[in-house]
Amino acid sequence: MTQSNLKFGIIGLGIGRNHLASLQEIDGIQIAAICDTNPDVLSRIQKQYDVPKSYTDGLKMLDKERFDAVVIATPNKFHAPFTIKAFERGAHVFCEKPMAMNTTEAIQMQAAADAAGKKLMLNMSFRYTPAAFALKKQLEQGMLGDIYFARTVWHRRRGIPKLGGWFSTKALSGGGPLIDLGVHRIDLALWFMGTPEPVSVSASVFNPIGTQLAKEQNRTFDVEDLAVAFIRLENGAILTAEASWAVNRAEREFMETRLYGTKAGAVHRNVDQGYDFIAEAFCEENGYFVDKIYRNEFRPAPKSIAHFIDCIRNDREPISSGKEGIKLMKILDGIYESARLGREISITA
Ligand SMILES: NC(=O)c1ccc[n+]([C@@H]2O[C@H](COP(=O)([O-])OP(=O)(O)OC[C@H]3O[C@@H](n4cnc5c(N)ncnc54)[C@H](O)[C@@H]3O)[C@@H](O)[C@H]2O)c1
Incomplete structure (x- = not known):
């Protein structure tokens, strides 16, 4: 198996911090930046996990940084806008469930993945x-x-x-x-x-x-x-x-x-x-x-996040894909x- 290095960003640090902890256990993964609108949560987790950069604005983080992959673990309303932006910036996306607020958003997310040629995996854990x-x-x-x-x-x-x-x-x-x-x-x-x-x-x-x-x-x-x-x-x-x-x-x-x-x-x-x-x-x-x-x-x-990395590294379709998420x-x-x-x-x- 190819163990290419992958640079990750994480948005939302509730369940997102569990993904952070899991990612840090995987060879070749760098958590380059994290984001949360709550500054107290953000600074505590940044220190605890020794993450180089932090942001309170997810769109700004996606604009400034270049990631291989982004984890989106915010309240549901923000899944679609962050996912679409991450694809526009050329990253793969691991998005929490539910995929989106509704089918229209879900279709837009998959279209952005297809346009970018990147993988969209939903955490149907x-x-x-x-x-x-x-x-x-x-x-x-x-x-x-x-x-x-x-x-x-x-x-x-x-x-x-x-x-x-x-x-x-x-x-x-x-x-x-x-x-x-x-x-x-x-x-x-x-x-x-x-x-x-x-x-x-x-x-x-x-x-x-x-x-x-x-x-x-x-x-x-x-x-x-x-x-x-x-x-x-x-x-x-x-x-x-x-x-x-x-x-x-x-x-x-x-x-x-x-x-x-x-x-x-x-x-x-x-x-x-x-x-x-x-x-x-x-x-x-x-x-x-x-x-x-x-x-x-x-x-x-x-673990679902390990499956996501395997899919990126070995160009496989995730088991819980965006297409199934639309259904x-x-x-x-x-x-x-x-x-x-x-x-x-x-x-x-
Ligand atoms: N797959 C699973 O088993 C599983 C388990 C728990 C939660 N989830 C999903 O994960 C997502 C988050 O749930 P949670 O339990 O972590 O919620 P939570 O409320 O515990 O944490 C959400 C975090 O996101 C931050 N946040 C809110 N708005 C933000 C924004 N616009 N940009 C950046 N950060 C923002 C909050 O400050 C908070 O720290 C939800 O979609 C939920 O359905 C999935």
Whole structure:
């Protein structure tokens, strides 16, 4: 493998600082500059990680510096403008999920990548877990047969991120738990199903608990706290999706993507209400029910950022590409639109 040196910039230092830490562990990577609008966060992280330059204005940083690649980990509203600018300046882009605020922005981002001839990878981080990789491999080998129904869920009992901050402010986030959490689980389900095209969606969104909590604390909350969707796919299969930051159920954090196939079924789910995952398959062999568990702990999946670097160095298409991100954004837009209209709507290719 070629270990070319790559100069990185990072914009947004919440989850962005985790990417910084991961990048510093990879040979040949230089973090040339970082950016955050919060000067305290910026100076603390610059010192901690010994980064040569820092900026509070991302567009200015992209204008002044020359990067091989840029990590964009800001609130969702800024994903598209920074991504497009980074491509105009000739960098590859690793952008956090959701890809953008809406499909129109997502298409513009991919067009900028194509015009620059650079790679756009979305951090659909849940794909890059050993259990998901192990299950995907079995699915590619046909273990489930045809998958005709999938149900994908992420629920929290009470887990609104930073109530009143950007996550719960539609103008900055584009939406609530659907665009924040549901995006991961819908992405995972579609990836497991072989990325079929969506045809139509019927959905509803609700916000009783978020609205009440925000009222009690005098905070902004103008997004949903629960989204529920029924998605028809081009191959006749159905995907149902549920995403919430606040529902009344036992688990603090519940994630589950279930697949029902003609030969077997499978689930990818979190363990003990946390962020460790297992995959299980429910098969039939020689007249017996056979259940399997995939952990694959002895051969870990690559971190998503390491996969991005591998794609740059070896000219490969990222597993979670901008093109798949557009498909996902169409579904998210469709869910919000169907909920607004109160009826099923078509999703055009
Ligand atoms: N892939 C994952 O699993 C995962 C996990 C967490 C967050 N995310 C995504 O990462 C992004 C950031 O989320 P977060 O949890 O780090 O949020 P956060 O609020 O914790 O951090 C965001 C940081 O960006 C800074 N910022 C805000 N506006 C900026 C701007 N215009 N330019 C530069 N910096 C700016 C803020 O000061 C803050 O330090 C979101 O899109 C979120 O959906 C993805």
